[in-house]
Amino acid sequence: MNPKRFFVLFTLISLLLFGLWLPANAASNMQQVIPTATPGADGRILYVVQPGDSCFRVAAIHSITVDQLRQLNSKLDENCTLIEGQELLIGIVSTEGTPTAGPSPTPAPPTASPTPFTGTTEICVLLFNDINGDALRQETEPAVAGGAVSVTENNGEYSAAQNTEIPADPETYQGICFINVPEGSYNITMGIPDNYNPTVSLNYSLEVKAGDRAEVSFGIQSKEVVADTTGGGQNPPEPKTSPIFGIIGGLLLLGGAGLGYFAWRSGKPESKLSGGSGMLKKK
Numbered sequence: 001m002n003p004k005r006f007f008v009l010f011t012l013i014s015l016l017l018f019g020l021w022l023p024a025n026a027a028s029n030m031q032q033v034i035p036t037a038t039p040g041a042d043g044r045i046l047y048v049v050q051p052g053d054s055c056f057r058v059a060a061i062h063s064i065t066v067d068q069l070r071q072l073n074s075k076l077d078e079n080c081t082l083i084e085g086q087e088l089l090i091g092i093v094s095t096e097g098t099p100t101a102g103p104s105p106t107p108a109p110p111t112a113s114p115t116p117f118t119g120t121t122e123i124c125v126l127l128f129n130d131i132n133g134d135a136l137r138q139e140t141e142p143a144v145a146g147g148a149v150s151v152t153e154n155n156g157e158y159s160a161a162q163n164t165e166i167p168a169d170p171e172t173y174q175g176i177c178f179i180n181v182p183e184g185s186y187n188i189t190m191g192i193p194d195n196y197n198p199t200v201s202l203n204y205s206l207e208v209k210a211g212d213r214a215e216v217s218f219g220i221q222s223k224e225v226v227a228d229t230t231g232g233g234q235n236p237p238e239p240k241t242s243p244i245f246g247i248i249g250g251l252l253l254l255g256g257a258g259l260g261y262f263a264w265r266s267g268k269p270e271s272k273l274s275g276g277s278g279m280l281k282k283k
Contacts, residue, residue, distance in 0.1 A: 013256075039191065045090040055080035062090050063201045093191045093202065121183055121208040123216070125149045126175030127164040127190060130199040130219030137217050143167055144220060148191035149176050153184045174215060183210045196220040 039045050047058060055076070059066045070076055072089045082088075127147040128137045147164035160178055167173035188204040199219040208214050 039091075039093045043093045043191075045093065047088045047090050049082045049084055049086040049088060051084050053082050053084075055082065058082070058088060064090065091203065093189065120180045120210060121212045121214065122177055122179050123151055123181055123186070123188070123206070123208065123214045124175045124177040125151070125164075125188060125190070126173070126215070126217045127192070128217060128219055130221050131225075133199050133219075133221050133225070135200045135219050137219065141219075142170060143173055143175070144193070144196070146193040147218075147220075150187075150189045150191075151178050151181070152187050152189075153182070154187060155184070157184065158182055158186075175217070181208070183208055183212070188216055190218040192218075192220050195223055197223055 047062065049058070055066050055069055059069045066080065069088065069090075070080065072091070076082075126137070127144045127149070128141050129144050130137070131141050132138070143164065143166060145164055145166045148161060149164060150159075150161045152159045158181060160181075162176045162178070164176055185205070185207045188206055190198075190202045192198060192202065197220065199221050202218060204216055204218075206214055206216065
């Protein structure tokens with residue numbers, strides 16, 4: 001075969017295959033599920049950097065600020081450069097049930113009690129199965145046992161820990177309650193069972209005064225449920241293919257078709273008249 005013709009045919013086939021592969025590959029890449037960082041056996045919450053990650057994106061996924069991410073990972077440079085496969089520390093949870101301070105929480109603020117206490121306050125903490133992943137507890141979402149709750153006064157004047165349990169009366173259950181708690185500023189941290197992912201921050205800063213009653217809820221979701229990154233339900237959003245990839249693929253297909261036509265014309269025999277003889281010669 002003519003080398004020129006072989007090169008043209010090879011280029012044509014390559015362009016056609018690449019044009020068909022590009023849009024399909026782009027659609028499959030958009031269906032990747034964002035991994036969720038969970039506490040390890042040593043209590044550290046680690047996240048492995050994925051392709052396309054930035055400090056802003058990692059911080060947003062875990063409901064913390066970029067400054068908090070930098071404080072937890074002192075080796076990050078001034079540009080906050082991330083490398084695929086790099087491990088980032090998101091927070092620390094004590095394996096003995098007394099977790100350390102971490103990101104700002106999202107649970108509801110404390111509410112005043114209709115029957116004030118004398119000189120002390122009460123803090124009730126609920127761990128619930130956030131089935132729909134919206135970070136808000138509905139009546140149909142039950143309490144979860146096996147969690148470790150820690151309530152610590154910021155100046156070290158008070159510290160206590162309890163484990164969550166399944167209530168005998170779910171309708172009136174308000175969670176694990178810490179009573180006779182002095183007024184002050186507290187850090188509440190929740191350690192969750194291994195087979196769950198958090199849907200809210202597991203650390204909550206709270207200030208209470210004598211006579212107050214505070215109720216804080218922490219939502220978690222089974223690891224068997226795919227996380228909804230839009231915050232609206234259990235199912236992940238429909239992947240969308242960018243039209244740019246389709247346009248590029250179409251142009252490549254047109255270019256391949258043009259090269260194929262050129263190759264066909266190059267292989268067709270040419271005709272030429274011999275001077276003055278009237279005879280037809282073929283090359």
